[in-house]
Amino acid sequence: MSIITRFAPSPTGFLHLGHAFSAWTAWRRARDAGGRFLLRLEDIDPSRCRPEFAAAILEDLTWLGIDWDGPIRVQSAHLDDYAADLERLRARGLLYPCFCSRADIQRSTVAAAPHGPDGGPLYPGICRDLSDAERAARADQPHAWRLDMARALIPGLTFEEEGEGVIPADPARFGDVVLARKDTPTSYHLCVTHDDALRGVTLVTRGEDLKPATHLHRLLQALLGWPTPVYAHHRLLTDASGRRLAKRDLALTLREMRAAGVTAEEVRRRLEVAIDPPPE
Secondary structure (H helix, E strand, O other): OOOEEEEOOOOOOOOEHHHHHHHHHHHHHHHHOOOEEEEEEOOOOOOOOOHHHHHHHHHHHHHHOOOOOOOOEEHHHHHHHHHHHHHHHHHOOOEEEEOOOHHHHHHHOOOOOOEOOOOOEOOOOOOOOOOHHHHHHOOOOOOEEEEOHHHHOOOOOEEEEOOOEEEEOOHHHHOOOEEEOOOOOOOHHHHHHHHHHHOOOOEEEEEHHHOOHHHHHHHHHHHHOOOOOEEEEEOOOEOOOOOEOOHHHOOOEHHHHHHOOOOHHHHHHHHHHHHOOOOO
């Protein structure tokens, strides 16, 4: 079976070389195998995503020589799809409303509390055991929707990671994760798993910083009856100091490189070397 993979940036800034590496890795995997390469814009955060960044992503990819198959999936245009997923989980009693602010959670978390994959303390369950009456009385207040991990867990789940084989999934490490935020009616985790299933993605290529999320994604796939792709998490490009390239650190963007006279061919050569570095 031919592979289907994808590149799924968030239009919160201009693409830098690290994004190009991720896109080129996925694109080359698809093209070398005669497969399909899909493009998705993960723009569910209205406070950070901008149309000009979305347009720039398409421009930069085209400049690099990266093409894609089929229509571009724009997540903000499909919020009803994710709402339906939430309703399915809610109907099974696997979600509960959470009215806590960050300050509430910080006040209720001791320093020795377990921490999740992102380094933050796991949610202490403040709203998990509210009565139906209490929830109804607060229904008009802003709230997130959390997965009740204890109820949702499915023993024996695994996923396949290229180069490592079959790995036992451990979604409990996330605790009662948020699947819909107060300010956004969905979450990264839900959208990613929904869209990969919808478009038949068979190989997820993405940065190794997202590898821990695979454990949670595997659980969502099982709960919602979606297939499980193979995963291939590539290394992250770093700057001269060894720090990963990131938007927040103002990593040099492709647009800045282009303005400085760097050609697309030069960037592609750098990406090829990064994918297949010469032996030391």
